[in-house]
Amino acid sequence: MVATGTYKDILASNSLTAQYLNETLKIEVPKKRRTSKYSLDIIGARENNLKNINVSFPLGMLTVITGVSGSGKSTLVKKIVYPALQKELTGFGDKPGQFTELKGNYSNVKHIEFVDQNPIGRSSRSNPVTYIKAYDDIRALYSKQKLSTIRNYAAKHFSFNVDGGRCETCKGEGEVTIEMQFMADVHLECETCKGKRFKKEVLEVTFADKNIDDILNMTIDDAIVFFDENHVTKIKTKLQPLQDVGLGYVTLGQSSSTLSGGEAQRIKLASFLGKGNTKETALFVFDEPTTGLHFHDIKKLLKSFNALIEKGHSIIVVEHNLELIKCADYIIDLGPTGGEYGGHLVASGTPEEIVKVKASETGKYLQEKL
Numbered sequence: 001m002v003a004t005g006t007y008k009d010i011l012a013s014n015s016l017t018a019q020y021l022n023e024t025l026k027i028e029v030p031k032k033r034r035t036s037k038y039s040l041d042i043i044g045a046r047e048n049n050l051k052n053i054n055v056s057f058p059l060g061m062l063t064v065i066t067g068v069s070g071s072g073k074s075t076l077v078k079k080i081v082y083p084a085l086q087k088e089l090t091g092f093g094d095k096p097g098q099f100t101e102l103k104g105n106y107s108n109v110k111h112i113e114f115v116d117q118n119p120i121g122r123s124s125r126s127n128p129v130t131y132i133k134a135y136d137d138i139r140a141l142y143s144k145q146k147l148s149t150i151r152n153y154a155a156k157h158f159s160f161n162v163d164g165g166r167c168e169t170c171k172g173e174g175e176v177t178i179e180m181q182f183m184a185d186v187h188l189e190c191e192t193c194k195g196k197r198f199k200k201e202v203l204e205v206t207f208a209d210k211n212i213d214d215i216l217n218m219t220i221d222d223a224i225v226f227f228d229e230n231h232v233t234k235i236k237t238k239l240q241p242l243q244d245v246g247l248g249y250v251t252l253g254q255s256s257s258t259l260s261g262g263e264a265q266r267i268k269l270a271s272f273l274g275k276g277n278t279k280e281t282a283l284f285v286f287d288e289p290t291t292g293l294h295f296h297d298i299k300k301l302l303k304s305f306n307a308l309i310e311k312g313h314s315i316i317v318v319e320h321n322l323e324l325i326k327c328a329d330y331i332i333d334l335g336p337t338g339g340e341y342g343g344h345l346v347a348s349g350t351p352e353e354i355v356k357v358k359a360s361e362t363g364k365y366l367q368e369k370l
């Protein structure tokens, strides 16, 4: 417990929450808004309550779609932008909602990705490092150690997905699940491997005094230091994006099913950040990504957004959070209300332009943040 008491008491403490409330820490308003020559233009959007609107999404920047609940934001991105572009780029995908055509000079965009807060994997065998593909390198490293060579262990002996090195009792899960009638399943630590997921012989293989189980129990922060000190730059580099998105505290082997929605979302982001620079740029779409995030997490999320934009990608975000909205390069404000009377384009432009539009509800609240 880092602080407790009234609002005033909290302000005087130095918890992260307090520091954002008393503005010791801040999410800064960007000094400059990005501009772009490229855009993806949706002509005649009519799905659900959208009123035959034309919307231009500038590329290579952070575009935020705002508007009261029910104004048509999700309809615009999930039913039109995403499926329409997906279909055009790949030829497959869901049939888009009603609209007339896609226009604009968006030929640089080669992929479109919808990044949600859904779990990254339901199996307890999937974890942050398997998701970002760093585990393949870790397994390969362990198969090259002297003891592995003597015993003929290959990379697959360090996998918990296939037989060979994994504990046979729990099949590499580290726990056994007992189904209880009328009650939730009970998870018990595996008696054979004591939760270590591998056979004893396999755990005897070490690299710099650490076995595979020690590695899986390290935090990302510690593992980056460890692999750096032991000159395994390739693995260190692959783990770096997880630290960049603020997940340094997660352990390499934490099962994906236990990650929060916000954590899962940031692991997805990390996997894109890890892909390096490419001419094939992507358009990332997020629907209310700050749900469940603290100010401090939002700051990290924004940093990751900026890193993607620096690599040439474009981002479209549906969002209510003013801390994020104030950092937009461009805002598309829908409204004026939800449902039947919503679905109009109320205003579009930079945050500075939006606050000048009298009809914009968002503008009124945004004013005090700028």
Ligand SMILES: Nc1ncnc2c1ncn2[C@@H]1O[C@H](COP(=O)(O)OP(=O)(O)O)[C@@H](O)[C@H]1O
Pocket: 048, 049, 067, 068, 069, 070, 071, 072, 073, 074, 075, 076, 338, 339, 340
């Ligand atoms: N499948 C649907 N069928 C009919 N109406 C829908 C459907 N999905 C959404 N709507 C309506 O369309 C309007 C816009 O919804 P939505 O795009 O989800 O709003 P927002 O994301 O801005 O909160 C709302 O009035 C909603 O009730």
Ligand SMILES: [Mg+2]
Pocket: 073, 074, 075, 287, 318
């Ligand atoms: Mg929505």
Ligand SMILES: [Zn+2]
Pocket: 167, 168, 169, 170, 171, 172, 173, 174, 175, 190, 191, 192, 193, 194, 195, 196, 197, 198
């Ligand atoms: Zn076991």
